[in-house]
Amino acid sequence: MAQKIAGRSRADVAEDIPREGLTGALRRGSVKKNVAAIHVSGKLTLLQRKLSNVLLLNAYDHLISRPKHSIDARTLCLMIGYNSNDMETLKASLRSLAETVAEWDMLDQKGRQEWGVSSLLSYAKLSGGVCEYAYSPALAEKLHDPKVFALINLNIQRRFTSGHALALYENCFRFVRTGSTGWWPIDLFRRLMGVEDSAYYESFKQLNAKIIKPAVAEVNKTSNILLTPDFRKMGRVVTEIRFLIKENPQLAMFEIDDGEGSRSSPVYLRLIALGVGDRLARQWIAEHGEPYVTEKLDYVVGQGAVASPVRYLSAALRDDYGAPAAPEPSPEVVEAAARRQAAAEAQAKAEAEREAAVAAERRERAERMARVRAVAEARNPTQRDADRRLFLRQLDGDLEREDFARHGWASALNARAIFAFWEDLEPGIFDRVA
Template sequence: MAAEPKRQAQKRGAGEAEAAPERIDAARLSGALRRGTVKKNVAAIHIGGKLTLLQRKLSNVLLLNAYDTLLSQNVHAIDARTLCLMIGYNSNDIDSLRDALRGLAETVAEWDMLDEKGRQEWGVSALLAHARLRDGVCDYAYSPALAEKLHDPRVFALINLDIQRRFTSGHGLALYENCYRFVRTGSTGWWPLEVFRRLMGVDDSAYYRSFKHLNAKVIKPAVEEVNRSSNILIAPEFKRVGRSVTELRFVIRENPQLAMLDIDDGQAVRSQPVYERLRAQGVSDRLARQWIAEHGAEAVAEKLDWVAGKEGVRSPVGYLRAALDAGWEGAPVPPAAPKPAPAPSPAARAAAEARAAKAAEAEAETDLRAARRAARVARFEAVAEAARRRNPTQRDADRRLMLGQLDGELEREDFRRHGWESALNARAIFAFWEEMQPDIFEALPKPVPE
């Protein structure tokens, strides 16, 4: 029987720290990096899983940095220190970063999809055409064919980089990327085992030809990490022929702990002037963040200016939505409004009012969750600052004392992994520090009741 692959196949990426990654200060970032989410084309997500954890995180950040100019620039650049910060790489070992970049240049991306005319298209390309570190700057390029596929807006998933940084295994992050885009449909659909092995990067391992080994060493640990570290919950289901498992799929739902797990979600977006302009126009918090994430702050600001210059616009939000979706610029004018419909019946009016009330209720709930999340982020930042002011001996004692106050093994394990940023233990952490320093949250807004 083939020997089990080394542990590094499960926890990939040399030099990666087990400690919770440093929170990214949005003020230190610029341009596309402030978004916090990267559009990943379906073809890109389904690159084989033979990337280390460090390489997978690195490829996502490089794509985020280059996305806006993928088709207009051949070479893209990012400050090396910012790059390390974005992937949660807290090491000064530059050799590991070089190895990761070399691995991306040596990894082949293969896509097999329908083109815009419905014709089957197959292609292959290196993930990076070149990468170079010089004077503290990393510059890199994609092949023209791959850049076109990566930029394709028809099908993509928004991968949250704050969530990505919580993963410590390559299999876990690969499974998250391949499942997240199906969250709205609720299931990945059935995958033959050979497809799943390829996605996880173990298709050339004799050891993982055995489903028993695949399930114990890849599926179960990866599912557990996705459920613990991300904004989705997944559960595997298996299809058998006789006694043999031949296919599997993952049932997916949103993680009810999203407000705690994704504690940084939207904060960088809400700090941008364009977000305030959208809210002033009556755009909801959720929709404002979605438009900025999908189209970019500059494009949204440009469309806001364009709509503001139009006269007689009765519904600025609807006009803005159409401008963003259709890409209207300057001279082109949208189609003439249709003739007014006949007056609705009382029943139709009642149904419309009920829908409006339901939408308003949902919007109020979204804003309430946003307020709770903002208050929680502020408290976590106060805790982090208080912990930094303690000396090393005190910090070690504080962690041991906090660990002793947690009842469940799940809670203790999450605290061991993420320390004072453990979202699962938010209430216990806040209570602990409030007892230690009664005035720690005095200057902060009162938390919104759950």
């Protein structure tokens, strides 16, 4: 599933280039022109995108000083809002991150253009209930740059139900102080949403109805920003899109203080002494409040020596350890909770099955395309020219003919027509394709 989106940042347009896949937005009033643009595939699923953000959050304080990082696997599932014990889904998501390409195109400290590419994770493994992983040294250096990384609020992240909506949020949030993303070409927006290979979304009508409007609606309902899409046309064709951004006053409670305030509090110092990372400590204080975190710290310390204090504290914060015992739930409540759990697990399984089906469909399509190219190239020049002219006569629309003229038999827009054409021309051409 290795996919990439080409970064094309330049110093004079860095403000308009989103950093796809990073965990949040730059918290400052203006964007300097030497800010790096790091892109990863927009095709990450919602679970994979959340997982990528949490892994970066966990590793951030030691990205440069440590070659590898680790986190308790169940704590990891907790932080991404995934409560299932199905480790196979977690394995599949980690595998996808290791196969996903991150690419940057930026100015270095001396003002020289620097391009680089790396897998998003250099490796990941699960052993003894612990997830161990690493970034390549070059990517770790870029991610550790404070101009590139800003903490995404995990409390907000867990509320998203759509991968497209979370991708849109991540790309827009960094511009909250400037009020606008700047203009993005529609082709770039399709790549950021992970639909650049879909002929269906070549139509702006479908892109707007199925991607833009639902994603904007979920961001506005779920997050701490409000988005308004704006379109630029050439004639009657939409060529560029931007998003006007303002803070959502109804969800301002989710804002995280990324300054020095929380670091001076006694509870922060206790968390650090326990082994909690800087950003996770501030995350917990922001989400739960100092009194609640202090209460759970006291509870954990009162339990004596435990195998994993940080994991135990995470569970205490989540499940309110030490609180007065709640009344025994009624059978109806227990049954309702079981139904909700079953529905959540069924949804996670269905998402995994849909991803597998999409991946299989893409593999089959790629194999068919490769078979067409091989057969077409084996024909003599006269036959090849006749094949192209015959196929062109079968295309009805100017857009389809233009795409075929540009891409030939690799035209994604005409894939179905190409397969039907060659099936008629060479019966059985696809018999060996799974």
